[in-house]
Amino acid sequence: MEGKILKQLRELHNMTQKELADKVKVTPKAISFYELNQREPSNELLLSFSKIFNVSTDYLLGRSSNPKLSRKNELDIQKVLKEMQNNFDEGSLQMQLDGEKLDDEVIKYILDNMEDALTIAKIKAKEKFTPKKYKK
Numbered sequence: 001m002e003g004k005i006l007k008q009l010r011e012l013h014n015m016t017q018k019e020l021a022d023k024v025k026v027t028p029k030a031i032s033f034y035e036l037n038q039r040e041p042s043n044e045l046l047l048s049f050s051k052i053f054n055v056s057t058d059y060l061l062g063r064s065s066n067p068k069l070s071r072k073n074e075l076d077i078q079k080v081l082k083e084m085q086n087n088f089d090e091g092s093l094q095m096q097l098d099g100e101k102l103d104d105e106v107i108k109y110i111l112d113n114m115e116d117a118l119t120i121a122k123i124k125a126k127e128k129f130t131p132k133k134y135k136k
Contacts, residue, residue, distance in 0.1 A: 002062040
């Protein structure tokens with residue numbers, strides 16, 4: 001687990017090490033060790049941190065840059081964007097703006113915004129289709 005991520009989340013939620021330790025039934029010193037990367041939490045504890053802070057375990061492990069998405073979700077998004085880029089490059093996806101073919105800068109802008117849209121869509125889909133027993 002990435003200790004700095006745990007510390008950032010704890011501070012973001014205005015929690016002390018003791019408060020977090022009490023929630024997960026460990027000592028404040030253990031929390032300190034996790035934040036300093038001197039110890040690794042158990043899988044059960046990692047899952048507890050994930051639920052407390054409402055983030056994915058992949059995010060806690062440093063595998064995902066988005067706290068709400070797993071590494072697989074991010075890879076899926078990148079795959080779609082790569083396919084779109086290839087379609088632009090091959091000419092099978094063509095767009096025009098004011099009758100002119102799009103230049104590389106505009107295509108990059110479109111793809112960047114598409115990444116944001118796909119990320120939001122994945123997060124919303126996860127929220128919508130998460131069974132009630134797993135929601136807070």
